[in-house]
Amino acid sequence: xxxxxxxxxxxxxxxxxxxxxxxxxxxxxxxxxxxxxxxxxxxxxxxxxxxxxxxxxxxxxxxxxxxxxxxxxxxxxxxxxxxxxxxxxxxxxxxxxxxxxxxxxxxxxxxxxxxxxxxxxxxxxxxxxxxxxxxxxxxxxxxxxxxxxxxxxxxxxxxxxxxxxxxxxxxxxxxxxxxxxxxxxxxxxxxxxxxxxxxxxxxxxxxxxxxxxxxxxxxxxxxxxxxxxxxxxxxxxxxxxxxxxxxxxxxxxxxxxxxxxxxxxxxxxxxxxxxxxxxxxxxxxxxxxxxxxxxxxxxxxx
Amino acid sequence: xxxxxxxxxxxxxxxxxxxxxxxxxxxxxxxxxxxxxxxxxxxxxxxxxxxxxxxxxxxxxxxxxxxxxxxxxxxxxxxxxxxxxxxxxxxxxxxxxxxxxxxxxxxxxxxxxxxxxxxxxxxxxxxxxxxxxxxxxxxxxxxxxxxxxxxxxxxxxxxxxxxxxxxxxxxxxxxxxxxxxxxxxxxxxxxxxxxxxxxxxxxxxxxxxxxxxxxxxxxxxxxxxxxxxxxxxxxxxxxxxxxxxxxxxxxxxxxxxxxxxxxxxxxxxxxxxxxxxxxxxxxxxxxxxxxxxxxxxxxxxxxxxxxxxxxxxxxxxxxxxxxxxxxxxxxxxxxxxxxxxxxx
Numbered sequence: 001x002x003x004x005x006x007x008x009x010x011x012x013x014x015x016x017x018x019x020x021x022x023x024x025x026x027x028x029x030x031x032x033x034x035x036x037x038x039x040x041x042x043x044x045x046x047x048x049x050x051x052x053x054x055x056x057x058x059x060x061x062x063x064x065x066x067x068x069x070x071x072x073x074x075x076x077x078x079x080x081x082x083x084x085x086x087x088x089x090x091x092x093x094x095x096x097x098x099x100x101x102x103x104x105x106x107x108x109x110x111x112x113x114x115x116x117x118x119x120x121x122x123x124x125x126x127x128x129x130x131x132x133x134x135x136x137x138x139x140x141x142x143x144x145x146x147x148x149x150x151x152x153x154x155x156x157x158x159x160x161x162x163x164x165x166x167x168x169x170x171x172x173x174x175x176x177x178x179x180x181x182x183x184x185x186x187x188x189x190x191x192x193x194x195x196x197x198x199x200x201x202x203x204x205x206x207x208x209x210x211x212x213x214x215x216x217x218x219x220x221x222x223x224x225x226x227x228x229x230x231x232x233x234x235x236x237x238x239x240x241x242x243x244x245x246x247x248x249x250x251x252x253x254x255x256x257x258x259x260x261x262x263x264x265x266x267x268x269x270x271x272x273x274x275x276x277x278x279x280x281x282x283x284x285x286x287x288x289x290x291x292x293x294x295x296x297x298x299x300x301x302x
Numbered sequence: 303x304x305x306x307x308x309x310x311x312x313x314x315x316x317x318x319x320x321x322x323x324x325x326x327x328x329x330x331x332x333x334x335x336x337x338x339x340x341x342x343x344x345x346x347x348x349x350x351x352x353x354x355x356x357x358x359x360x361x362x363x364x365x366x367x368x369x370x371x372x373x374x375x376x377x378x379x380x381x382x383x384x385x386x387x388x389x390x391x392x393x394x395x396x397x398x399x400x401x402x403x404x405x406x407x408x409x410x411x412x413x414x415x416x417x418x419x420x421x422x423x424x425x426x427x428x429x430x431x432x433x434x435x436x437x438x439x440x441x442x443x444x445x446x447x448x449x450x451x452x453x454x455x456x457x458x459x460x461x462x463x464x465x466x467x468x469x470x471x472x473x474x475x476x477x478x479x480x481x482x483x484x485x486x487x488x489x490x491x492x493x494x495x496x497x498x499x500x501x502x503x504x505x506x507x508x509x510x511x512x513x514x515x516x517x518x519x520x521x522x523x524x525x526x527x528x529x530x531x532x533x534x535x536x537x538x539x540x541x542x543x544x545x546x547x548x549x550x551x552x553x554x555x556x557x558x559x560x561x562x563x564x565x566x567x568x569x570x571x572x573x574x575x576x577x578x579x580x581x582x583x584x585x586x587x588x589x590x591x592x593x594x595x596x597x598x599x600x601x602x603x604x605x606x607x608x609x610x611x612x613x614x615x616x617x618x619x620x621x622x623x624x625x626x627x628x629x630x631x632x633x634x635x636x637x638x639x640x641x642x643x644x645x646x
Binding site: 169170174191196197198200215247 | 393418424620621629635
C-alpha cells in the first residue's frame with residue numbers, strides 16, 4: 001500500500017489549479033479528484049492532468065470518497081460554502097484543509113503549530129490568510145524569544161493577484177489575519193493592514209512585520225530565531241526572503257520580507273497565493289507523514 | 303474663467319490630513335478649539351480622523367495622541383452647524399470602525415481607495431449608504447490613471463451607493479488641464495445627482511488653481527485645509543481659497559476674516575514645521591508620490607543618511623501607493639546598503 005494519502009481539491013480556480021500542480025509533485029499526497037460546480041477551464045485543466053472531476057460540487061464527489069479512499073480534501077472555494085463542504089467530507093472521515101477565510105477549524109501556520117494539529121488529528125484546519133501565512137511565522141519567531149505585547153503586519157500585494165472574493169470582503173482579511181497574529185503568532189494584540197498595488201510589472205508580495213516587545217528586545221536571540229524561522233518556511237516556500245531587518249528601535253522589532261512564488265500556475269509575483277497553496281499542501285503532507293509513521297490513526301474504514 | 307454665482311461646499315482637512323503634518327499628535331483641546339472656530343466661520347464640513355483614516359492607529363502610520371473615539375467625543379457635541387466627516391481606507395479600517403464613527407455622530411463617511419482599486423470599497427460604501435450617511439467615494443492618486451479609467455472606477459463606487467465622488471490629487475502632481483479633463487468627464491458621465499469633489503495638495507503650488515478648474519468643470523465640493531495644514535506641502539490653503547472665491551463671486555458661506563483668524567491665530571502657531579513647498583515636498587509633486595510619505599522619508603534620511611529626495615523619487619519609480627509607508631524604511635535600508643553606508 002502506498003504511503004501517499006489520496007486527496008480531492010474543491011474549487012478548480014487559480015488557487016485550486018496551483019495547488020493541484022504542487023500536489024502532483026508531492027511524495028506524500030496523491031491528488032485524485034477536482035471538484036467544481038460546472039464545466040470550466042479549471043475542470044478541463046484538471047481532466048488533462050488525469051484527475052477525476054465533479055461538476056456537481058461536493059455531492060458529486062461524496063459517492064466515491066470511500067471507493068477511491070480519499071483522505072484529504074482541500075477547500076479553495078469560498079467561506080460561504082465551506083461549512084457545508086466540510087461537514088459532507090468530515091462525515092466520511094476526510095480531513096479538511098480549509099483555504100477559505102471560513103475558519104471553522106483552528107488556524108494552522110505550518111512552522112508554528114502544524115505539528116500540534118497533526119498529532120491531535122484535527123479534522124478541519126484553517127490556513128488563515130495569505131498575509132497570515134507570510135507574517136505569522138515572524139511574529140512567532142519573536143514571541144518565542146520574549147513577550148510581544150503588540151504585533152502588526154502590513155501585506156502589500158499586486159492588484160492582479162487578489163481576486164473578487166477577497167476584494168468584496170477585505171475586512172475579513174484584516175480581521176482573520178489579526179486574530180491569527182494573536183492566536184498563533186503569540187502577540188497579545190494583533191493588527192493587520194493590506195495594501196493593493198497595481199504597478200506594472202506587478203510587484204512581488206512584500207510584508208512588513210512590526211512587533212513591540214514587553215521588555216527590551218534580546219537582539220541576538222531574536223535575529224537567530226527569525227533566521228531559523230525563515231529557513232523553516234523556505235522548506236515549503238523557497239522564495240520566502242528576508243529583505244531587511246530585524247531592525248531594533250527601542251522596543252520595536254521590524255522585519256521586511258518578500259515572497260516570490262514558484263510560478264506553478266500562478267505567476268511568480270503572486271507569492272501571496274503561492275504561500276497559501278504551499279502551506280495547505282505542507283499541512284496535508286504532515287498528516288500523511290504522521291499517519292505513515294503510525295503516530296496518528298486515520299478514521300477507520302471498512 | 304467665470305464662476306460667478308456658483309455654490310461650493312468647502313471641506314476642511316486640517317484635523318485629518320493635518321494629522322500627518324503633526325505626526326498624529328494634535329491634542330483634544332487643539333481639535334476642539336480649531337473645529338469650534340471653523341464652525342463659527344461657517345465651515346460646513348470638517349474631517350476629524352487619524353491621518354490614515356479610521357483604524358490608522360499603528361506602528362506603520364503612527365500612534366495618535368488620542369483615539370478617533372476620543373476626538374469625536376470631544377469635537378462633535380461642540381458643533382453648532384458644522385458636520386463632521388471621517389475617512390476610511392479599506393484594508394486599514396473596517397466596517398466596525400465605520401459603525402463606531404457613526405455611533406459617535408459622524409454623518410459623512412469618505413471611503414478611499416487607490417484610483418484603480420475601487421472594488422475593495424463595496425462593503426464599506428454599501429454599508430454607509432445603507433445607514434443613510436452622506437457617502438463619498440474618494441479615488442486617491444488620481445493622476446496615475448486616464449480620465450476614462452478614473453470614470454470606470456468612479457462608476458463602481460457610484461453603483462455601490464456613493465452620492466459623491468472625488469478626484470483626489472494625493473501627490474499634488476496634477477495641473478489644471480488634467481483636473482478639468484477628469485472632473486469634466488466624471489460630470490458628463492456620472493448620474494447628474496452625484497456630487498463631485500476635488501482634493502488637492504499644494505506640492506507644485508497648484509492647490510488653488512486646480513480647485514478653481516475643478517469647480518469650472520463641475521465639482522461642487524472642494525477640500526482644503528486652513529493654513530494648509532496637511533501632508534506634503536499641505537492641502538489647498540482654505541483661507542486663501544475663500545478670498546479668491548469671494549473675489550470671483552462664488553458662494554461658499556464662509557466668513558473670510560474669521561477663517562483668516564483661525565489660520566493665523568490657531569493653526570499656524572501649532573505647526574511642528576512651517577508647511578511650505580520645501581525641496582522634498584516639491585519632489586512629491588514633481589515625481590507623483592503620496593504626500594504623507596514626506597516626513598517618513600525625512601526621518602529615514604536622518605537615520606540612514608540617504609537623501610529624502612532620492613528615496614521619494616525611487617518610491618515614485620516603483621509605483622508605490624498610499625499606505626505603503628513601510629516601504630520607506632525598507633527602501634532606505636536597501637539604498638544605504640547599496641551606497642555602502644552603515645546605519646546610524
